[in-house]
Structure formats: structure tokens, C-alpha cells
Amino acid sequence: MKRVRADLHIHSVISPCADLEMSPANIVARAVQMGLQLIAVTDHNSTLHGPLTRRLALKSGIYCLYGAEINTREEIHCLCLVDTEEQRLALQAFLEQNIIHIPNNPDIFGYQVVVNEQEEIEQEIDYLLHAAVNKSIDEVAEFINSIQGLFIPAHVDRPKYSVTSQLGFVPPTLQFDALEISRNTSVDAFKAANPLKPGTVFIRNSDAHFINQIGTQYTDYCLDEISFNGLKAALSGWGGAGVYPFQ
Ligand SMILES: [Zn+2]
Numbered sequence: 001m002k003r004v005r006a007d008l009h010i011h012s013v014i015s016p017c018a019d020l021e022m023s024p025a026n027i028v029a030r031a032v033q034m035g036l037q038l039i040a041v042t043d044h045n046s047t048l049h050g051p052l053t054r055r056l057a058l059k060s061g062i063y064c065l066y067g068a069e070i071n072t073r074e075e076i077h078c079l080c081l082v083d084t085e086e087q088r089l090a091l092q093a094f095l096e097q098n099i100i101h102i103p104n105n106p107d108i109f110g111y112q113v114v115v116n117e118q119e120e121i122e123q124e125i126d127y128l129l130h131a132a133v134n135k136s137i138d139e140v141a142e143f144i145n146s147i148q149g150l151f152i153p154a155h156v157d158r159p160k161y162s163v164t165s166q167l168g169f170v171p172p173t174l175q176f177d178a179l180e181i182s183r184n185t186s187v188d189a190f191k192a193a194n195p196l197k198p199g200t201v202f203i204r205n206s207d208a209h210f211i212n213q214i215g216t217q218y219t220d221y222c223l224d225e226i227s228f229n230g231l232k233a234a235l236s237g238w239g240g241a242g243v244y245p246f247q
């Protein structure tokens, strides 16, 4: 078992609100500098920078999961993490089929660009990725479960775009692998204010939109291997894997 530092909520230049410096190459370089061994690029409703970021991460000796931050019909942000190209393509197809298509105005919302290793623009997404998908949080959770992904409601304590801001509580029937908490509260304070299933696992990430935010918030995991399955075991508490407690 090893102690592995991970930041699983990082936005790239595909996200309209992310800084244009957030290229896969810059993200990986900063992640290495910050001592991260496991990262995930989770753009708003897009997985398109996953493959390039993983390739660059592997060259630098760290691992990058595929993922997206899905905005559900209720406007709840949820981290969805997967590992194989087949899962990523299924997730990307789900997003493209279900997002409510609103044209993006880059002057107002920001640019949404896919870049290559040389940071040249390869594609610009013309519909607004920050829009919601036409699926409820339960439907998104069910879909992610069906492709064996990890489903983690994001920044659950925040006053906007969170399960508590939109629903007022964490539904007891919601299927999730962990809850992501922001740095604005503690696990104990959140638990005190919200009834939760026993054994609910919390993680913390940076939600970086700028390079200098990467790795400023993170979670340490006890893993037998740095991989998707290793992370899954840690979130499930299997075989001695786990999440190091934090405040
Ligand atoms: Zn968010």
C-alpha cells in the first residue's frame, strides 16, 4: 500500500470558465510540481481532453483518469470518473446526446477549445458546455453506474450548483461513491448539518480553473496501485485501501 496524493477535479481550456493557460501540457507540468500522482481532468460536460492529458501524464510518471463534471437537469454539478477509452466514449456520447444545446458566445462565457500537444487549437466547441443535461441527478448516477464509472456529487456544501443548494439535502436513495466537499467547510460540520448514510466517504479537490490552483486542495489515498481500480477500492474501503482523513 502507498500513500498517493490526488486532485480529481481540474478544468482545462475546454471549460468556458477556465483560464486559457489550462492546456493538458501545463496541467500535467503543474501537477508534477505539486507532488500529485493521480489527477482527473473534469471539464464541464466534456471528456475531450482526457486522452491527451493521460498521454502526457504517463510520460511524466503520473496517472490521469478520464472524467467530466456533469451539470444535471437540477443544475447540480457531479464528478463522473472513468478509465477506459470505451467508457470515455460512452460518457462523451451521453453528454452530446443529452446536453441542452445553447450556442456559446465566447465574449460572454469564454472560449471552449480543444488543443493538441503543441497547444495549437484543434477544435472549438460551439455550444455552451456549462449548460445542463436533460437528465436528473438520479438518471446521471444510474448511467455512470451502468458504465462502471465513479459518481461523486461535486462541492456538495457550496451555495450554488450543489446537491444541497438545489435539493436542500443529500437524497438518501442517491447512489454515489463519495461526496466532494469544498475547502469552505469541514467534514464534521457538513455531517452535522446533513443526515447521511453511515460510511459516506468524503474527498476534497481543487476544482482548479487556473494553473496555480492545481493541487492546492487534494486528497491522500491509501492505494495498492495508482489506477482507477485502486481508487475504486479506496473509496469502497476494500482490501485495506482507503482515504486518509482530513478536516
Ligand atoms: Zn462545479
Ligand SMILES: [Zn+2]
Binding pocket: 009, 011, 069, 207
Ligand atoms: Zn468544477
